[in-house]
Amino acid sequence: MTRVNIAGLSEHVGAGVELQGWLYNKRASKKLQFLEIRDGSGIVQAVVSKDDAPEAFESASRLSQECSLRVSGVVARHPKHAGVFELAVTALTELSAASDYPISPKDHGTDFLMDHRHLWIRSRRQHAILRVRHAIIRAIRDFFDGRDFTLVDAPIFTPNACEGTSTLFETDFHGQPAFLTQSGQLYMEAAAAAFGKAYCFGPTFRAEKSKTRRHLAEFWMVEPEVAFMELAEDMQLAEEFLSEVVQRVVRERSDELERLERDVSLLKKVEAPFPRISYSDAIALLKDNGKDAKVGDDFGAEDETIISSAFDRPVIVHRYPAELKAFYMKRDPVDARLSLCMDVLAPEGYGEVIGGGQREDDLAALEAALTHHQLPKEAFSWYLDLRRYGSFPHAGFGLGVERLVAWICGLPHVRETIPFPRMLTRLTP
Amino acid sequence: MTRVNIAGLSEHVGAGVELQGWLYNKRASKKLQFLEIRDGSGIVQAVVSKDDAPEAFESASRLSQECSLRVSGVVARHPKHAGVFELAVTALTELSAASDYPISPKDHGTDFLMDHRHLWIRSRRQHAILRVRHAIIRAIRDFFDGRDFTLVDAPIFTPNACEGTSTLFETDFHGQPAFLTQSGQLYMEAAAAAFGKAYCFGPTFRAEKSKTRRHLAEFWMVEPEVAFMELAEDMQLAEEFLSEVVQRVVRERSDELERLERDVSLLKKVEAPFPRISYSDAIALLKDNGKDAKVGDDFGAEDETIISSAFDRPVIVHRYPAELKAFYMKRDPVDARLSLCMDVLAPEGYGEVIGGGQREDDLAALEAALTHHQLPKEAFSWYLDLRRYGSFPHAGFGLGVERLVAWICGLPHVRETIPFPRMLTRLTP
Numbered sequence: 001m002t003r004v005n006i007a008g009l010s011e012h013v014g015a016g017v018e019l020q021g022w023l024y025n026k027r028a029s030k031k032l033q034f035l036e037i038r039d040g041s042g043i044v045q046a047v048v049s050k051d052d053a054p055e056a057f058e059s060a061s062r063l064s065q066e067c068s069l070r071v072s073g074v075v076a077r078h079p080k081h082a083g084v085f086e087l088a089v090t091a092l093t094e095l096s097a098a099s100d101y102p103i104s105p106k107d108h109g110t111d112f113l114m115d116h117r118h119l120w121i122r123s124r125r126q127h128a129i130l131r132v133r134h135a136i137i138r139a140i141r142d143f144f145d146g147r148d149f150t151l152v153d154a155p156i157f158t159p160n161a162c163e164g165t166s167t168l169f170e171t172d173f174h175g176q177p178a179f180l181t182q183s184g185q186l187y188m189e190a191a192a193a194a195f196g197k198a199y200c201f202g203p204t205f206r207a208e209k210s211k212t213r214r215h216l217a218e219f220w221m222v223e224p225e226v227a228f229m230e231l232a233e234d235m236q237l238a239e240e241f242l243s244e245v246v247q248r249v250v251r252e253r254s255d256e257l258e259r260l261e262r263d264v265s266l267l268k269k270v271e272a273p274f275p276r277i278s279y280s281d282a283i284a285l286l287k288d289n290g291k292d293a294k295v296g297d298d299f300g301a302e303d304e305t306i307i308s309s310a311f312d313r314p315v316i317v318h319r320y321p322a323e324l325k326a327f328y329m330k331r332d333p334v335d336a337r338l339s340l341c342m343d344v345l346a347p348e349g350y351g352e353v354i355g356g357g358q359r360e361d362d363l364a365a366l367e368a369a370l371t372h373h374q375l376p377k378e379a380f381s382w383y384l385d386l387r388r389y390g391s392f393p394h395a396g397f398g399l400g401v402e403r404l405v406a407w408i409c410g411l412p413h414v415r416e417t418i419p420f421p422r423m424l425t426r427l428t429p
Numbered sequence: 430m431t432r433v434n435i436a437g438l439s440e441h442v443g444a445g446v447e448l449q450g451w452l453y454n455k456r457a458s459k460k461l462q463f464l465e466i467r468d469g470s471g472i473v474q475a476v477v478s479k480d481d482a483p484e485a486f487e488s489a490s491r492l493s494q495e496c497s498l499r500v501s502g503v504v505a506r507h508p509k510h511a512g513v514f515e516l517a518v519t520a521l522t523e524l525s526a527a528s529d530y531p532i533s534p535k536d537h538g539t540d541f542l543m544d545h546r547h548l549w550i551r552s553r554r555q556h557a558i559l560r561v562r563h564a565i566i567r568a569i570r571d572f573f574d575g576r577d578f579t580l581v582d583a584p585i586f587t588p589n590a591c592e593g594t595s596t597l598f599e600t601d602f603h604g605q606p607a608f609l610t611q612s613g614q615l616y617m618e619a620a621a622a623a624f625g626k627a628y629c630f631g632p633t634f635r636a637e638k639s640k641t642r643r644h645l646a647e648f649w650m651v652e653p654e655v656a657f658m659e660l661a662e663d664m665q666l667a668e669e670f671l672s673e674v675v676q677r678v679v680r681e682r683s684d685e686l687e688r689l690e691r692d693v694s695l696l697k698k699v700e701a702p703f704p705r706i707s708y709s710d711a712i713a714l715l716k717d718n719g720k721d722a723k724v725g726d727d728f729g730a731e732d733e734t735i736i737s738s739a740f741d742r743p744v745i746v747h748r749y750p751a752e753l754k755a756f757y758m759k760r761d762p763v764d765a766r767l768s769l770c771m772d773v774l775a776p777e778g779y780g781e782v783i784g785g786g787q788r789e790d791d792l793a794a795l796e797a798a799l800t801h802h803q804l805p806k807e808a809f810s811w812y813l814d815l816r817r818y819g820s821f822p823h824a825g826f827g828l829g830v831e832r833l834v835a836w837i838c839g840l841p842h843v844r845e846t847i848p849f850p851r852m853l854t855r856l857t858p
Contacts, residue, residue: 005625007577020657022622022819040625040656041577068819096790096820118619118811119818121581127623134580141570148436148470151563152550155849156585156632156647159856171600171609173646173856174636180600187849190547193451194556196434196469203585203631207603217602218585227469228449361525382547382858389527389548390451390497420584420616427588427602429619429811 001072007041009085012075016090019044020070022098022122023063025105033060035089037071043124045078046071046087056092066098066122110415117420118429128256129416133405135253137201139245140222140401144199149224152191154184154200160379169207169217180205183398186328186383188225189359192394193386199224211424213413214301214351216402218422225396231340231358234395235316238344238354239272242314242399246270249408262410266348269313274344279320282307298324305349314353318342327369330358342397350407356397363387430501435471438514441504445519448473449499451527451551452492454534462489464518466500472553474507475500475516485521495527495551539844546849547858557685558845562834564682566630568674569651569830573628578653581620583613583629589808598636598646609634612827615757615812617654618788621823622815628653640853642842643730643780645831647851654825660769660787663824664745667773667783668701671743671828675699678837691839695777698742703773708749711736727753734778743782747771756798759787771826779836785826792816 004017021039028034035046050057056071063069072091078084102116103123113120120126144151157171157178169180184200191198201222208215226237250257250267257264277285279295286293289306299307299317308315319338322331329339341357360366366387370377377384405417415421420429433446450468457463462477479486485500492498501520507513531545532552542549549555573580586600586607598609613629620627630651637644653666679686679696686693706714708724715722718735728736728746737744748767751760758768770786789795795816799806806813834846844850849858 020821021625022821040579040621040623040627066819068821096816098818101818116811116814118616119814121619121623130581130624131579137580138570138574141567145567150469150560151566152559152848153632153649155851156634157851157856159858169600169602171598173598173851174638174853176856178856187547190550191848192469194469194550195559196450198469203582205585209603220582382545385545385548387525389530390495391525392449392451392497419581419620422584422586422602424603427586427605427607 005041006037006039006044009042009044009075009087010083013077013085014075016072016074017087018070018072019046019087020095021068023065023067023069024124025065026060026063028061033057035060035063035071037069037087038122044085044087046073046089048089048092052088053090053092056089059092059094060089063094064098064101065104066101066119068095068098069093070095114415114421114426115429121419124259126416128253128259129405129409129411130419131256132249132253132260132409133401133417135249136245136404136408137220137401139248139252140241140399141201143241143244144197144222144224147197149197149199150191150195152188152195152198152200153202154181154187154223156181156202160376167207169205182206183221184223185225185396185398188223188396189383189386189394192225192227192396193390193392196228197224197226209424212301213415214403214406216414216418216421216423219414219418220401221398222401223396223398225394227392227394229358229395230393231318231342231395234356234358234397235276235318235342236273238342238356238397239274239314239316242344242354243270243272243274245404246408257409260409260411262408267408270347271313274314274316275311276316276318277307278318279338282317285310296321296323301349301351304345304351308345308347308349308351311347314344314346316342316344318357325357327373327375328359328366330360331365340395344397346403346407348407348410350403353403353407354397354399356395358393358395361387361391361393363391435466435468435473437470438473438504438516439512442506442514443504445501445503446516447499447501448475448516449524450497452494452496452498453553454494455489455492457490462486464489464492464500466498466516467551473514473516475502475518477518477521481517482519482521485518488521488523489518492523493527493530494533495530495548497524497527498522499524543844543850543855544857550848553688555845557688558834558838558840559848560685561678561682561689561838562830562846564678565674565833565837566649566830568677568681569670569828570630572670572673573626573651573653576626578626578628579620579624581617581624581627581629582631583610583616583652585610585631589805596636598634611635612650613652614654614825614827617652617825618812618815618823621654621656621825622819622821625657626653626655638853641730642844643832643835645843645847645850645852648843648847649830650827651830652825652827654823656821656823658787658824659822660747660771660824663785663787663826664705664747664771665702667771667785667826668703668743668745671703671773671783672699672701674833675837686838689838689840691837696837698776700742703743703745704740705745705747706736707747708767711746714739725750725752730778730780733774733780737774737776737778737780740776743773743775745771745773747786754786756802756804757788757795759789760794769824773826775832775836777836777839779832782832782836783826783828785824787822787824790816790820790822792820
């Protein structure tokens with residue numbers, strides 16, 4: 001008998017097949033038992049008839065949720081739903097029992113579910129989210145690979161606590177302190193000089209004490225960086241990137257997004273070009289909406305929601321005051337108080353998903369910025385080399401994967417966007 | 430004038446184009462200067478004629494290695510080499526100087542080059558290696574994505590120092606100790622129960638004090654895990670995986686491998702199926718080669734070289750004594766002293782590139798193994814849950830990317846296989 005997986009059942013209609021998996025759920029009448037069986041590729045309803053398969057019926061009555069099993073049967077089209085298949089069971093074997101499986105169909109508290117994350121990922125909803133996550137990661141890599149970017153993995157261990165240690169995780173690296181990376185950007189600037197177009201994609205770390213629905217201690221970030229690219233093209237790259245990734249995931253993961261009851265009509269609007277407003281336009285927009293905002297303020301989550309609500313797709317806010325941004329941002333030649341930076345704010349209150357801009361490529365200006373920010377020049381010596389030897393205009397951005405997963409899936413909290421979340425109060429399982 | 434990159438020159442033969450990049454090298458005669466210009470996508474020879482472009486000739490004479498520049502010219506086919514293109518320069522502008530670029534064409538010591546890694550990656554050889562690395566990573570992901578594996582990122586922070594702290598990096602995770610992952614495998618076993626076929630691919634960490642040509646403190650590992658798969662299929666998956674990845678990279682990166690003077694005829698032999706020998710066969714093979722080997726010995730680098738030299742492609746060694754392997758390996762039902770494990774040894778002395786096997790799926794046997802290895806049962810409670818609730822046969826393996834890069838590129842040391850290596854004595858740049 002052919003061994004198949006549930007995702008492939010459509011190719012075996014009318015044939016006898018064998019499946020292995022776990023019991024997701026069951027219900028029974030006097031003569032029939034309906035088993036929902038999952039094998040990781042999908043869930044199928046297996047119908048066990050007392051008259052047609054009395055032994056299997058007897059076995060099925062003893063099965064409990066999440067036992068593993070092997071089942072044989074004939075594949076049939078669902079009588080009502082097109083594209084759905086069922087199994088008419090002929091034989092059934094329990095492989096391993098599962099008494100008192102902790103996650104029952106009833107409601108559990110978040111902490112309980114997070115404590116059982118290793119089992120919780122078996123459930124239909126978590127399964128769908130993580131399948132969307134995979135599709136997003138693949139779409140991100142394919143986008144950059146398709147545009148001839150070279151993947152250049154940034155290091156995780158970094159030698160200097162350049163911007164203060166308060167949000168850094170520290171470790172003893174064979175006798176010297178090392179810090180876990182918060183961003184691969186500085187390394188990608190070196191990579192852009194070597195490869196023209198480069199990106200890194202890996203885990204990054206923040207030791208922030210804040211406990212919000214948007215923060216993880218460990219999260220994945222993709223950071224492209226391009227030589228001879230300036231701010232205008234950077235914004236264009238960001239909007240093409242984001243819209244291509246969103247549209248591809250909407251196409252490839254429609255079943256999962258439906259399962260998550262996501263309104264994909266909102267996602268389908270994410271098409272380039274995105275509206276662009278300057279930081280000062282954004283401040284004016286906040287004032288128009290009754291907020292007490294003034295130039296020099298950074299945007300909080302509520303501000304971002306107000307700004308993004310004015311548009312039907314992501315909005316790019318550019319040219320923030322330099323004082324709000326990192327030392328490496330290039331000043332706007334038109335107004336030196338501003339940075340050549342940009343943030344992309346997602347709709348529906350999901351806030352900043354992309355942050356980036358053009359980097360300072362003038363050696364003297366960068367040295368002055370280091371001094372101004374009271375940063376140790378010695379630690380940045382290698383980074384300054386990129387301006388000493390054939391400096392070049394360049395720009396890039398960073399996107400945090402988990403916020404994008406939350407937005408595309410429509411989740412209120414990032415904790416479900418990564419298989420095994422690490423947060424202020426969560427290091428297990 | 431059309432702005433192009435060097436990789437795309439073939440589409441503009443006879444046309445005037447503009448390039449931006451860096452000066453890689455130059456040589457001159459009285460009337461001609463030959464500039465090797467790189468832009469990250471490739472290197473092109475730009476010819477500057479004193480008669481045809483006197484201003485550009487004058488500018489070119491002042492250029493030094495690794496200055497950034499903009500150059501215009503007409504694309505021509507190389508008079509002798511098919512598929513090679515040149516630029517007949519019409520105009521040339523230096524964008525930013527590079528005086529005394531530290532890496533000259535003369536030989537430098539390894540430490541010097543590693544100290545200048547941020548610049549060294551611009552050189553032709555390092556560029557080629559990292560392009561091969563990217564192709565390998567892409568081929569790995571495409572292999573698993575193409576077989577419907579779900580990517581399930583394993584956590585980097587792990588709560589327990591389960592197998593001793595001597596090779597673990599530790600950090601303070603908001604008041605509790607956390608350790609940087611050495612393997613995502615245990616998490617992939619949970620993922621296999623949720624997704625059937627799962628893999629993780631991310632950085633892993635070893636704090637080993639050893640300083641060898643095969644070890645990095647930070648390296649990338651891919652770890653697939655499959656539900657209802659046993660050892661025989663695991664070996665088959667490993668050989669299909671490795672041969673597909675190697676053959677694809679040989680096809681896609683032939684220019685880079687030629688640049689590295691790699692004998693690809695040896696790589697082309699890497700075709701499934703691979704020979705399989707048992708551990709005891711391997712011991713016999715060592716004895717036949719004059720080594721003083723006996724059952725119970727683990728293999729050193731020299732042993733692996735002797736074993737692999739007996740074959741023209743990678744060899745799979747299976748069923749090692751259980752005492753040599755981790756607690757989670759399933760015992761061989763035919764001989765309980767053995768593990769259902771396997772290693773794939775690469776040819777040419779590159780040693781173990783894959784290690785894996787079938788996992789213990791019996792709850793009582795796994796609990797006994799924990800006790801035998803003096804491991805804290807409490808820390809493994811979640812892992813034991815996978816046997817408590819619907820246990821299932823499963824197997825998988827791990828492959829370290831940097832060893833594969835070293836082998837495919839033919840490098841004696843792993844330090845050049847990753848953009849910014851971290852080793853016992855190396856945390857910068």
